[in-house]
Amino acid sequence: MKKKVIEIYKDITINDLSLFLNINNSVIINICKDLGLIVNINTILDKELISFISDELGYKVKYLDSLLLINKEKEIREKYKKNIYIKRSPIVSIIGHVNHGKTSFLDYIRKSNIISSEEGNITQHIGIYNVNLKKSIKLTFIDTPGHESFLSIRRISIKISDIALIIISSENGVMTQTIEAIYNAKSENLPIILGISKIDKNNNINKIKEQLSNINILVDDWGGEYLYQKISVKKGYGINEIIEKILNLTKKINLFTNINKLCSGKIIDSYVNKNKGYIVKILLLEGILKKGDYIISGIYYGKIKKIIDENNININVVYPGLSVNIVGFNGVPYTGDNFKVLKKEKEIKRIVIERENIIKEQEIKIKKILYKKNKDININKNKKINIILKVDVENSLLAIIEEINKLNIEINIIKKKVGNIKYSDYLLAKTFNCIIIGFNVKNIINKKQINNKNIEIYNLKLIYDIIKILINKNENNNKxxxxxxxxxxxxxxxxxxxxxxxxxxxxxxxxxxxxxxxxxxxxxxxxxxxxxxxxxxxxxxxxxxxxxxxxxxxxxxxxxxxxxxxxxxxxx
Known part of the structure; x- marks a missing residue:
């Protein structure tokens, strides 16, 4: 029997997939549980899982995301007869448990004070910085949040890195996110360097080495393969030595890249600036990026109007291994998505139109079903919590949704988007009986436009405050x-x-x-x-x-x- 075909552009939630397949979402949840996965209706499924589940249920999935791009890239690449290789900057992920000194270490190297700008001194966003060393040597550091909520962001950073620098506080020792960081780095076969921080407060390094040996990580002076270095940001001790270890390690890694290849890389983060428009932080992995290039990621594209380095200086050219902010996208691409550069805007627009049509069909179908369900169910008896999420940057969504998925609560995320809380969000909240949650954004709704005082709108600065509100909302609904x-x-x-x-x-x-x-x-x-x-x-x-x-x-x-x-x- 021939299988029915469903067309999907991007990774989608269990709830959305159940709507496309016209089945109860519990069927998909049970398949995931049989695979050993802990999921709920808002869990985002990757392409491999979507294909497996659909196949189990008698459907075939057709993805229309990057096939056309790949074909076009091959066609253009044929025009290049000569490959030119250069050595790119090494990319180093700084990972580990919260409050173990990752951002402070990076502050010291960059002579900045990033940590003072973080809410409650907690890193809640991914940071990426190009550091200039002596003799024109550059390193690219990715600073990741250490809290449990940010697992997705840490995984993205590890996947695009060459080296994992794991910071362990000598005061606290090896903790939960330390172990997670080591296992994730090993799963990607990344070389690991261990930085034992805060030794000005506690110099009992043998205890740390013993804890590491218990998880099969043996440091070099105990006869193992893993390099480590004692450091103190406060005293400035060990910083030069750990940089030297990183540079020596990069000599053993093949970091050459073909600059005659069409540009490609990863979206690191994106947000909206009221004066400049959409600001997208990218990491270039192949090719040379220039001002005026046509760029595409998912359904978002544009001509690069500005390239801004981390010192807020406009530049015209970017080389592989470096990260910059670019202005010119017509929207906010997703953190972790690939981007590519094509020669012709016409080709990019054709691809985007095809992708947009697929997504619009999906979204219209979802909204129709949700609206029908909302009308059919007496709101007073409906104990599900419908929410609208508006956030400051795209990677905040990953962390917030991951934390929501851990709750044993029925939550429907009706809308999730980067940007301020607007009147259109209020209208959607009225339709679907939602609460609106803003994370580090502004509420720009004119109060005169609001005629339903029962719509709850929250402006919050910490992810854990969002979780507390949802828990208490669920408690009140089910008292x-x-x-x-x-x-x-x-x-x-x-x-x-x-x-x-x-x-x-x-x-x-x-x-x-x-x-x-x-x-x-x-x-x-x-x-x-x-x-x-x-x-x-x-x-x-x-x-x-x-x-x-x-x-x-x-x-x-x-x-x-x-x-x-x-x-x-x-x-x-």
Missing amino acids: ENIKILGKAKVIKLFIKDKKLIMGCKVINGKIKKENKIKIIRNNKIILISDIISIKIFNNKVNEVKKNNEFGLIIKKKAEIKINDIIETYKKK
Whole structure:
């Protein structure tokens, strides 16, 4: 039997794919679970997964994203009879756990103060910087956020890097994101250099080496293959040595690239500037990029009007391995997408029109189905949360959606886009009964235009504030369907075997391992999680009764404080 064909341009969510295939999204979720994947309706599926799922359900997927571009590139490349190779700048990802000193290290090298501009001194965006060293040597550093929420961004940076520089605080040692960074770098076969930071505060390096050896990372002076260097940004110690190690390592890597190739590279980030328009940060990997080139990424394209380096200086030419901001795109491309340069604007426009038509058909179909569902369901009985997300830069979307996907809450993301909150967002929120969440953007809706005061609009600066609002919104929606089974209070916190253990005392009812828990602070829910284990005097138990003390380990991570309240509950 011939399979039905569905045309898809880009990676889409489970919810969208279920609409295209006209099936319940639980069918797709179950297929993913059989593959060992933890997903929900907002999980974005890549092309390989989409093809596998569609094939399982009797459909064939046709992708129309880059085939035409590739054919055109081959045709133009035939005109070049001579290959010219140059050595490009090495690309180094700085990765590791939050607050281990990654951005401070980069600040020292660049003599800048990036960290002071970050909200709450937390890096929430990907940064990429070209550093000029002596003898005209250049290095390109990618600075990644260390918080758990930014896994997608860290994976993108690792995929486009030549070397992974993993920073480990000598105070805290090897932690969760340290291990994740090492495993991700090894999976991409990246050479690894370890920087042991903050040695002015703690110089017990043997403890770090032992922790690393426990995860099969043996440093060079212990007979292993991994280079390491003690550093202190405060004292300026070890910085030159670690740079020297990076440069020596790059001599062993083939970094030559053909500059007669048509330009290509990666989109790092993008945002809207009210004076300049769309600003797109790119990393050039092949060819020489020039002002006036025609560029395309996904459905967005344009003629490059300006090339701006990190010092805000206009330049005309970019060489491989370097990152710049460009002005000229007609929209905001997606972080991690490829870009290419073609010779003729006419060819780019033809490709874009084909892609846009596919996407418009998809979006119209989704909106029609959502609108019908919204009309059919009594809003008062609908416990799903519909949201509109407006963010400052494109890679913020990756982190926010990834964090939302971890919640055990039914959330429909009706719209997600870079830019300020506008009147069109308000109208969409009215139609689909949404809350509007802005992340580091402005609300430019004229208050006189708003006639529905029940539309909730939030302007937030930290991703964890978004999560708290969604958790509390879900709690308010489902209050009548939840029965509280027990309450406890956090009276002590300690870490054992890299796990946070909460010392608690039961106030009311019982705390049972089988029930979900809510952690509450100042009458607001900060986390919903499953319980991993309950212990009384090192003995594992399944329940604890009133007035008894116990140790608790939960599945999800959050900043837990003494006096936080723990509630166990079940749905009625």
